[in-house]
Amino acid sequence: MDTSAARTPHRLDPAGGCPHAVNARLLARGAVVPVELPGGIEGMAVLGHEALKEFLQHPQVAKDARHFTALREGRVGAGWPLLTFATVPGMTTADGDDHRRLRSLAARAFTPRRVAELRPRIEELTESLLDGLARAAASGDGVADLRRHFALPLPMGVICELLGVDVEFRDRLHRLGSLVVATDTAPAEAVAANRELLAVLAEIAAAKAARPGDDLTSALLAAHDEGGDRLGEQELIGTLLLMIIAGHETTLNLITNAVRALCAHPEQLGLVRAGRASWADVVEETLRWDAPVSYFPFRYPVRDLTVAGTLVPAGTPVLAGYSAAGRDPAAHGPDAGRFDLTRSARPGAVRHLSLGHGAHYCLGAPLARLEATVALERLFTRFPSLRLAVPEADLVPHAGFVGNSVRALPVRLAAA
Template identity: 50%
Template sequence: MGDPRPLVIDATGRDIHAEAARIRERGPVTLVELPDGVEAWAVSSPELLKRLLTDPRVSKDPRRHWPRWINGEISPEWPLFTWVAVQNMFTAYGGEHKRLRALVAKAFTARRTAALQPRIEEITKTLLDGLEEAGRRNSVVDLREGFCYPLPIQVISELFGLPEEQGEELRAVVDGIFHTSAEPEEVMDIYTRLYAALGELVALKRRSPGDDLASALIAARDDEGDTRLSEQELLDTLVLMVSAGHETTVNLIDNAIHLLLTHPEQLAQVRSGGASWDDAIEEALRVQAPVASLPLRYAVEDLGMEEFGGPAGVVIGKGEAILAAYAAAGRDPEKYGADADRFDVARADKEHLAFGYGVHFCLGAPLGRLEARIALPALFDRFPGLRLAKEGELEPVDSFISNGHRALPALLS
């Protein structure tokens, strides 16, 4: 008989994969404890996750389906408050989700994404020039700070017409959203600053609309009749687009570079044409999911896991919270075999859930993949002697949601 107590999640995310292994050891669905004693069912089986993520009896709307929220038990000081408090397609359910997603989806069509390629290539070249210059001044450069981070943030900033002077503040508050061990004062400060910055952006775009997605969303707010966004939905949709629009891609590029540099035989296979850059990207997404665990979903009614192909006798009760354990699912040995922890660009089955699944599948996934597909070969072509500046484990970001490194120190030659 296993330990009946919930597994306490390390809010600092110091060792995401060791914790993911502990989650899997307890079975494909197990009770965990999030910050401040909030309990949720962590689902780590890829197949079980897919079935739950596509079932209409699983909701993302706390206002309708999470008693702890409805009863006022979730404080604005909770480190995950923003993740459940926002009113956008991330937390919407049923027809509301369809309405909100439809207003945003037209901004991320395949044609519009493909049209961004020349600009992404231009930004990439500029950043590589900057790295080269930095390498002449200092022997060690931080690839996360100088390359992985600025590429996606510049792309999303230009897409949404974010003023340059707002960039640093928006970066700081978005980082704060992912800081899952933050103290209450920091949580409240980040929340206040986030909405102040976005309020300024909306006011600016109302005064001077441009050919950007922020202006298009404001037009949808003001002109779409019965389907239009409310003012809160407008602000919270911007929160989602600006935060999700860069954090996952930063971690994707960061993790892919780190994996290739620590597995030189895999890098050689890609560079020789034995495997493609797409192979490397998909395997990086599988083995190092940029979002390790994603809060939260809620059972609309009692859900017996046996019905979903899960363990008999386990029931997620009506109103109980569900945590999608993507990092654990990406290394599930039942799906990927005994070497599930191994980075292997030639692996036949690279299917993963790094961008989610079902109706909430990430709209920006094609853009994230495009950015990585441009950035990675350009980096390794410019600096064929690239190597890490230190051996051993790098310090992870302070989060059990975001899976990346605080810094990626490297030598360019």
């Protein structure tokens, strides 16, 4: 087993692309591999399921960027495309007591009751968007982009309603958020997008502070812990940024990838229609087989660690390789590359890690699952003949290597 990181690093393509072929080649090298991040920054990626599970909950692994050696030494510029992931204030870049405080404040406003109460609105919004999808297809020679007209506005609408964000801000937030999280954004454009996004979020927060309502932003502004501490201004902005971007981008990719998978595997869709699998099974298998997030930044060892036989030096920025772990044969068997809705029912089936693991497990996971389940059930009930309008090979992969999906999903809603 290789005990050194001194192997040729894999250069991650900032433009992104479908990760699965690359993941298979990298997994053949090992569960942990060196990678080259944009700007020539040395990093590592944890790709194997068991290695990732261990790493995500390791007590000597931090999220705070003060442990990021290259950043501390001034080798990361202001326009570095992954800088927001490393430095945004909030629970995704906090550790220990600070992380628990921030997560507790957010979780108190983001309760299961609030998620459950959203179901009727999710169903209502879904039906409205399906009407819009039908209109788009009618005006587009029978073809519509499902990602644009359905998979995007559903989670964006839900998270913005939950946060109390006015409709006028939503397109702008999606555009700016996409620029901020893309790994191929030019430095000057990244700086400008980040500055504008923070200004928009500050405007939203200020408006809610002046006129509180029955929404999550107002609840976050009012929330305090047992010691009376509230979210600081930067922490609030960072929390809003996290919830808006993660609250729609992940679910957008999840819905898109699930529809792609079902169109490419009609026999699996047949299992759902025959009652032999559920829409929840579709969501979980999609999360495993085609994770909506491919390589998530960052975690940093606070001391040299050996993970799955590979040395990960202290201060190294490490990517969580969710899309690779989901197809790791060592965890999911020799048919890990097969989309199979009955997989979870097998004895000894391993649960995927695509929504995280440990203290930083995705806070919005129940909402994402609810949205995707409702969306898929209503979509395929309304349009039982839905199919891709172009060959699978013609679908253009998502920009960047963090998110994993396609840029557009043209579909035909009715049989020809």
